[in-house]
Each structure stands twice: as C-alpha cells, then as structure tokens.
Amino acid sequence: MPRARASRTDGLNGAGSQQASGVGPRIKALRTARSVSLRQLADMIGTTASFISQLERNLCGANTPTLMKIAAALDLGINDLFEDNGRPPHKVLTREHRPVVPVGVGGRKMLLSRRPIHEFEVYAGHFEVGGSTGAEAYTHGGDHEMFIVLKGTVELTLGDESHIMGEGDSVEYATSTPHRTVNVGDTPAEVLWIIAPPTSGAVELDQYRPGNRSHPGE
Template sequence: MDDIAVETRNQALIGEKVKAFRTARRMSLRTLGDATGTTASFLSQLERGLSGVNTSTLIRIAGALGISLTDLFEEAGPAVGQVLRKHERPALPPAEGYRKMLLSRRPIRDMEVYIGEFDPGGSTGAEPYSHGDSHELFFVIRGEVELTLGEERHVLSAGDSIEYPTSVPHKTVNIGRELAEVIWMIAPPTSVADDLDKYLPRSGS
C-alpha cells in the first residue's frame, strides 16, 4: 500500500512539475510535444497525473525544458543534513519489472545518483537510450545484469562497475534469477541548460 501511494504521489508531482516549468517558459503543449516526439494530448494527461511516462521520454522532456531530470522529482525543501528514508525516495513512474529511484537531493547539484531494482528479466526498456554528454558510473549492488553500451555487451555481477559517456546509447537487463540492484552516478547532471534561451525551442504561441 505504501509503495502504491508513493508511486501515485510521484506521478502527480512529475505532472505538476512539467506543467510549472512549461508554463514558466511560455511553451505550448504542442511546442513541447514537437520538441520531445510526443503529443499535446499525452502531455496534457501527464500534467494532470492521468498518464505514466517512461524514462527516455522524461529525459527528452527535461532536455526540452532546459532542466535536470532531478528537477522533475524533487519537492522543494532544504537538503543539508536531511535524511532520505527508503520509503521516501522520489521514484520514476514504474515500468514492468523495473523501478528507479532518486537518491541525490538539492542543493547537491554536481551529480545525480539513482538506485534501480530489476526483477528477473526486467530492463530499462526495449531500446537503448542516451541522455546529455556527462560521465556515468554504473555499479551493481546485487544480482547479475547485462549492460548494452553502444555495440558492446557487458555482463556485470555484484561489486562490478563500469563507466561511460551518457551520450552512448545504453540499456540494462537483469539476466539473473533473482532481484538485481544497481546504482547510477551521473556527473554533471544531465539535461541541464546553462542558458535557457539558447536551449529552449521558441514558442510561437
């Protein structure tokens, strides 16, 4: 019950954040849809908390808005000395067999840290994805996963790690028979625009 409540809360929070950033930048739903390969109808449902969204689409939305992916999950508040309990972790909308939660919080903005859980056979999605041009460290806490990195395939077990540019398409699959847990550390945070006017698409409406 608690997990469902957290997921529902975060889905609503993400929708509210997308709408707040979009309206602050005077972008129409259609403009944002064109920039992210989605539709105005889908974005409207997302903003009202009526639709889920996968990781790759959220990354495109964050990039079009000129923000970090982190900005779509975090609630405002001080982070210095603040404990983040396991059940309080901001979470991406869950996908089948895969859960990804945010560990880093403001004002720590130099890197993003996520923890992921994969059921046997669970993956980050059907296709590899890339995001920004940062440095990513991937660490396996438990289980066995296969990481596709461009044309390479790496089988990693508990205690193994690998580093790569976030611009290289990548995908993770749990190839073991038990739950796999991993950590992603990204520096600097991806989808951050230093100059919003430069990175944001211009809106005609």
C-alpha cells in the same frame, strides 16, 4: 534536424509511481509559470498536447528520457520536476519517497540526487528477474557514467561488448555508448548509475534519435 517522435507504448505504464511523486502537477505549475502552452511544450519534445495534458493530470507516466526532455525544454534540471524548493537542503530522502520513473520492462529507476547538488546525478535501479532497461540499447548525451551492481547478477551491454556483472562489480563508460541492462540472475537485482555532469541539465532535445532507442512519451 527533426526530433524523434515519442512512441505510444510507455507513457501509460508508470502512472502510479509518478502520482505518488506529484510530478504531473509540478510539470504543469512549472510550464504555466513560464507561459509555455501545452502545444508548445509538446512540439518542443516531439509528442502531443494530449499526452502532456494526461501527464500533468497524473493519468499517465513518462520515463526518464521523456522527463529529461521536458526539463530541458523548460530550462530546468530533472530534479526540479520532483522537488519542492522550499524543502530543507539536507532533508533525508527515504526509500519510499524516492521519485520513481519506469524503465524498460520489469524495472524502475529512482532519482537519488537532489538540489543543491548540480555536479552529478545518481539513480538507483531495481530489476525483477528478466527485467531490463528495454529491448534495445540506448544513449543519452555525451557525459560520463559509472554503473555499479549492488545486488544480483546483470548483463550490461556496451556497444558490441557484453559483461556479466555481480554484486560489487562496476564499470565506467560514456553515455554516448549504446548500453542496455538486463537481470540474468534468479533473484531481483539492484544497481546504481552515477552520471557526471548531469545529462538532464544539458540535454539537447534532438539527442534521442531513431536507432538509439524509442523513448516513449505518449
């Protein structure tokens, strides 16, 4: 089955946040340690060697699904792209040091779960007024996801259904259900995603198909 080609619109958007995390040089170190060339990695995730090179040099960023595909191609979890395994296993992750990846327009996603946790993933999300996960609903794998609103008012679309959710509201669904989040309130919104088992640990590279959502990567 042909893999989805990454779009040219997003990879350049989140460079600043990922520079702080050092994800680009870490991807390069992990790739070279596995003797995978730029071209090979690009072919595996459906993008170009030029994009991978820019990402590794922190000249551009990549969103969560693109990082998931890179991790899967290197037989890693997404945590491995951000973490130095020499760190103490119970080191406190402060808010300002959360690994950040761009998501949609006016939003960002922050990875909270880290090694040695393998059973689930937790992401915090922040959306400015009108911010969203993107223009279209998306899917990722066939895992189980819980969505919780921590602050503000958001509209969560699940398939053909739409739900207006406020602080403290939550819902569970399969990650194979097309879903989209948009801040419909008049203040910034904060949300939480809990995924089990981790999508990044078992993601198939051809799961991101046209019709689900174009996940930018170059």
